[in-house]
Amino acid sequence: MIPSKPIHLGTLFDDLTVRGSTTAVRLSRPLDIAPEAGVELDVPGARSLVLRICGWFAQAGVRSGDRVAIAKRNHWDYVLLACAAARMGAVPVSLSAHLAPSTLAILLRRSDPALLVTDTALLRGARDAGHDPSLHAARTLVVDGTVEGALTLDDVRGGNAPPPRRPHLDAPLAIMHTSGTTGVPKLAVHSTRTLMRRLAGFESHRWPILGSRRDDTVTSSFSFAHGRALAWTAGVLWLSPDALSVITSSDRAEAEPALRLHRPTVLEAQPATLARWQHHLDEDRRWEGLQRVRLFVSTFDAVHPSTVRTFLNASERRAPVWMQGWGQSETGPLTFRFFTRRSLSRSQGVGATTRDLGRPIPGRTRLRAVDPRTLRPLPPGTPGLLFCRTEALCLGYVGEEGRWRDKLVGPWWGTGDIGSIDRTGAVRLVDREVDALTEGGCLEIEDVVDERLPRALECLVLGVTDGPPVPVVATEDGTLDLGDWKVAVEDLPTMADPMVVTWDELPRTGTGKVRRSALREKLGLPADGRGTGRWT
Template sequence: MFLQRIANNGIRLGTLLDRAAAGFPANFVVSDHDLDIAPGLGRRATITELAGLVDDFASRLWAVRVRPGDRVVIHKSDGFDITLLALAVARIGATAVLLSPKLDGDTVAELVRRVNRPYLITDQDKLEHRLPAEITDLTERVLLATGDHPAATRLADLAGSPRTLPVEMSPDHPVLITHTSGTTGIPKLAVHTNRTFQARYRPQAGVVALVGRREPIAMHMSFVHSRLFTAMPISLLQGHPLIVLRDDEPAAVAELFTRTRPGIIETHPNTLLRWEVLADDPRGPLAHVKYFSSTFDAIHPRTVATMLGASRRRNPRYAQIYGQSEVGPIAARTYTAARPFDGRCVGMPFPGMTGVRVVSRDGKPVSKTNPGFIEVRSDGRILTYLGERQRWEHQVNDGWWRMGDLGYRTRWGCLHLMDREVDSIPGIDSTLEIEDKLLTRLPELVELIIVPDPDGVPVPVVCTRDDRPLEPARWRAALKGLPVLGDPVQWRREDLPQTATTKIKRLELARLLIAGAPVREPAATAAPAHESVRAHGEETAA
């Protein structure tokens, strides 16, 4: 019944919290931070309170003449109020354009230019210190979520604006514009509609329905990512308390999870990697989790095994979901502790909802050693790339969308992902598979990325727990049975270039290595005198 109701009505972002509050008025959202636009609300708010907040800010936007069909760029300091402001924009029939707080000012200006004179919601810090001066000339009007600036209107000054009724737009009208990860250059602007969002959360709603309604669902993901706007409705419309995290610092997360006891956790793979230390916390912050899930990037088998081992629930599961911002979820598979996790196997398509094919690159049969282009069909596919229709059309082939990934399908139809097209290295079947094996063999590693040097040699960039020097003897032993790699280069994890969803920007990382990025020495004791490893691009020895 729930799936049918969703399929008929669509996502309707503008009235999402109203409908959730009508069914579960006392349900609540717990956050790890105060809202910039409503700091007095606190870190635990009912759905009814949040619905009122969205209604209030929709009316403030209406008061400055934001109208149906207008575009409103939201680029402010990180926080859950980015999501709430997007709902407010949708409530009056306008289209929110969400730009990550992590984007640099020049990139933001280029994307704003592509949107063509939108309204801009930002804050004083961004306007004064992060954005170029030309931003005010590129926008219709600048609105401040916090702070003050002579070239902008403060949303706080619009408190008390007359409430306005929600505006119902066509299911095919753009409801939200998000940007791609930007791992290969300037991000693209992906245009979503109520209908494309509707198609995305239908295949996932069933998983949440398997968990008791009172079980909290914890989400730590980028507040500008399209995934949040499908995951959140599923949770709230089924009456689940929601735990929203801005930060992934393990100590703070452990304290919050110990208090709230989530039954489902969804976050970025690299965040789960960072949370491996929670498995050893005597308070058991992960003990109550029934389902772990991530949809943003490849995840390593070691991390999945650690998460499942930390749960004390009967038969906990990890949901491996393969998808992309442009098309939504495409394939899925669940794993238990009893079933060894294959990091390359991303599962089966959703019957009747998504389709997958793998096209040969060279006319020869597609296999593990000769992976092909992964192409998919989905009703959740975006409408276009805003201002770049030609780039969108370049990825569409007779209705099939090229994912930019390489893989193959087994005789049973299971899809295996080997590499991104742009990250593949000649002579290596899968850099991701090698990374999985090395991370499993070396527990001291907290990240490992393989990128090519100027001669095409695969170079491992490694990060260790607490930045301890990598032990050369252990590294050499871990290489047994693997293709020949270049000498490892040790970096601090926080220095790796990342996207809003914590993906490592591999192309940028490779460019930094070639350019000879500044050396930042690991903080712990050096390696033995007779051995050495490279630290952040240089040779170091005891």
């Protein structure tokens, strides 16, 4: 009997095949693990690939209960590799190729995998940097070539997929790392109950506006090493839209042709990708591939009002909608809010904001703001440390159980974000606690600068302990007129003169977030701001 919602990660494509899914999977480039499959798959074809991978893993010595680490160039095959590991009763550990070699080594030591699945570029690059990731795995499998000391696909072909094993609902199912904007990422452990029943299960309903429709082309462009990729794939495919489309890079040379060829009706991308595309849209007025979009979705990070406005205006739909979600790798989504052209039509400045995050998901999440020192609940509208309650909370952190327990206060989980909750339950985000400023919120200042200074591709405000906060502005050529800057910020809290960089000089995570601690180090700023960092 096939369940009414996606429950099992390992047999996801088996269940979809039995249900008769006709969704086409369209790729902006061929899969790294199977380039011969081309750029379009159907669900039975994806199932065949998962079974083939299971045979590879069996030949490589993977057994039920083992961990399989995946660290390679960004692509949807992260999902297929994770499904194959889970089908065998192993636990996939998804690690971004954007991780610094030293950081990757730390996470591999913590996860202690029986097999590392990687590619030649990552393995050789890490070795050249003095951090050989294969030293931290029992065996290493390279999917796209030959590297000394590692298995190749030719070494593991021909193995048979063992029978599927379905873990207990509350046993570890998959491990993924957090963003790592403030240091070494945490390894969050999710179960079938938290990842598949709570997160993917929620997305597998045909909700008004949000749910995939039969005629939709649902397109994504984000880090497929992120846990979001598993819930997104399961939730979207369960509703059988016409097509699921994958764009693996924010680079315009790959993204624009894919959008034009497979014109989306639903588009989800990480905010850094959208911000990069936004400036091309400003130059070209619009891309042909965005005309049919009825729903834009942004998660992972804060998004600027100008970005939302630009993309809503690029659609030729009568009333396109933008859904902004707020959550964490440990919890999944906690709130969401819808924007329309009308709701963002106010004049530039402090009026338009995307820091109002909406309300908790009814029946699924609860939130409260507490005093960061006493942890006592605060009155409505008072900014404080945001705590949540959700049944989708991860099981813990691999190798850092004490750190995970320290963020729990009874049944409440400390998100590390500063914000307020009004009498209606609406949440307004102020800052990450570790990035908090003495006066004002860095996120709102960054929004205002984005609205008033079109040349700024990105603005980051970094607090320091012994002076005014330091703004860092990225422009196309790394230059900025100081007079324009002073006009833009004349009514904002006092700041130091801006430090100007190019877009590519900003250190980022796999999901496009700026690694603020790394940026401080790169610019020679003090490592500590005004926040305690306890809740990171």
